[in-house]
Amino acid sequence: MLRIEDEYNKVKDLSEKNGKDFLTSRVYKDGRELYILGSFVELLKKSKTDYPEYFQKMNPPDPDFHTYTTDKILYKQIEIVENMHWGRKRGNEDKFPFDRSKYIDDS
Numbered sequence: 001m002l003r004i005e006d007e008y009n010k011v012k013d014l015s016e017k018n019g020k021d022f023l024t025s026r027v028y029k030d031g032r033e034l035y036i037l038g039s040f041v042e043l044l045k046k047s048k049t050d051y052p053e054y055f056q057k058m059n060p061p062d063p064d065f066h067t068y069t070t071d072k073i074l075y076k077q078i079e080i081v082e083n084m085h086w087g088r089k090r091g092n093e094d095k096f097p098f099d100r101s102k103y104i105d106d107s
Helices: 004-024 026-046
Strands: 054-057 065-068 074-078
Touching: 004 026, 004 054, 026 054, 026 065
Parallel strands: none
Antiparallel strands: 054 065, 065 074
C-alpha cells in the first residue's frame, strides 16, 4: 500500500516536467489516473469529510484503485473514467482542434 499524498506529489512533478505529453501520451496513463485520485482526495480534505490516505493500484477487471483509511481499512474502490467531447478523436488534439460550432448552437 502506498500513501496517496506522497505519490500524488511525485506525479505532480512528473506532469510539470512533461507538460502536454503527460496529458496525451499513453506512457503517462497510470500517472494521470493517480493525479486524478490525488486531486479528488485534496477536494475531500478541503470539504472536511472522511478521505482515504492509502491506495493500491489494481488490474482489470477490478476498479483502478482500492483506497484505505489511515488505519488501513478499505475505504472505497475507485475507477477513473474518461469523458470525451463529441467529435474528439483520441490523439488528434493538435491535428484537429475541437470545433464547438458543429455540436453547440450559440444562438
